[in-house]
């Protein structure tokens with residue numbers, strides 16, 4: 112009999128959608144990959160005792176608390192996994208780092224660049240393992256896209272194009288919640304756009320400057336507590352032009368007001384030798400057109416990003432069966448646990464802060480109707 116790997120304790124902060132996704136990730140990770148440690152879901156925190164108790168039972172977490180500080184302080188918690196709204200992240204990261212815990216924080220790292228920078232500085236000072244939850248990097252087709260660009264499949268990248276369209280804000284009768292409050296939920300540029308900015312910088316390289324337009328179509332929403340209507344200070348739809356440091360050009364569009372669009376994101380690169388296109392609704396596929404193809408087969412070919420030679424694919428099902436959204440969280444947990452205790456974890460909070468700087472540059476560009484350099488945000 113082989114000995115079981117040692118256990119490490121995980122504390123989950125927040126029990127909403129991401130609390131569910133992250134606990135699922137830890138539960139399944141040891142089944143898809145041989146890991147040096149076995150994660151134990153020790154505790155989950157939430158402000159509503161009855162709801163967090165229900166979540167603990169449903170997600171297979173051993174205990175629950177109503178104060179996140181109590182989760183961080185526990186000796187049996189080694190990893191603090193933060194799944195609360197963006198405006199709460201920096202304070203929780205700082206407390207976890209000070210307690211010497213490894214930190215995984217959901218995106219966007221914060222609701223503004225100064226807080227994101229403070230969070231990244233806190234983990235650097237404490238010397239703890241840390242990562243930001245850019246889970247889409249860990250879908251096989253997206254990771255394959257990055258590998259193919261790095262291997263020169265499209266030649267020199269000239270254009271980048273990214274869209275994220277959802278209908279979550281279409282209905283003006285949806286009452287006010289944290290997503291409509293910039294200080295807590297961040298902008299749509301940061302909330303949806305952070306994933307796309309991360310993918311752009313990961314696949315193409317650093318963005319140098321941006322120009323943006325933003326709009327909010329429903330300016331106030333009903334107060335769920337019955338008080339006067341609350342003002343919405345979050346953009347509902349934004350689009351940006353960008354220039355990469357390499358000279359490549361790009362566009363981004365993020366919008367939560369697109370009828371019948373549930374969570375549709377696409378990314379595309381056009382290079383001197385080819386094009387790669389990913390469409391999240393068909394997440395097991397990557398489209399590739401090469402300038403070197405025979406003219407008789409002109410067009411884009413559909414790569415099934417499930418071959419064992421493709422990133423992550425060998426951990427999963429036989430080719431043709433496909434993977435889904437939850438897979439990205441399992442891969443994320445497995446990547447981190449595999450590197451316990453020495454790391455490094457990727458992408459780290461410094462990457463999260465850099466992405467936040469690009470998002471803040473986009474917000475400034477929209478407010479001031481001008482091109483904004485990322486270096487201006489980074490230098491304060």
Ligand SMILES: NC(=O)c1ccc[n+]([C@@H]2O[C@H](COP(=O)([O-])OP(=O)(O)OC[C@H]3O[C@@H](n4cnc5c(N)ncnc54)[C@H](O)[C@@H]3O)[C@@H](O)[C@H]2O)c1
Pocket residue numbers: 124125126127128129130156157158159194195196197199217218219244245246289295302
């Ligand atoms: N990576 C992804 O695919 C993905 C998807 C959705 C959300 N997110 C991110 O995950 C984080 C959490 O989002 P979610 O969809 O799980 O949210 P959610 O509303 O489903 O859950 C939020 C959790 O945070 C707690 N919380 C703590 N302080 C709060 C406050 N002041 N106001 C409201 N809730 C508070 C809530 O009790 C709840 O447990 C956000 O940063 C969001 O941007 C990431």
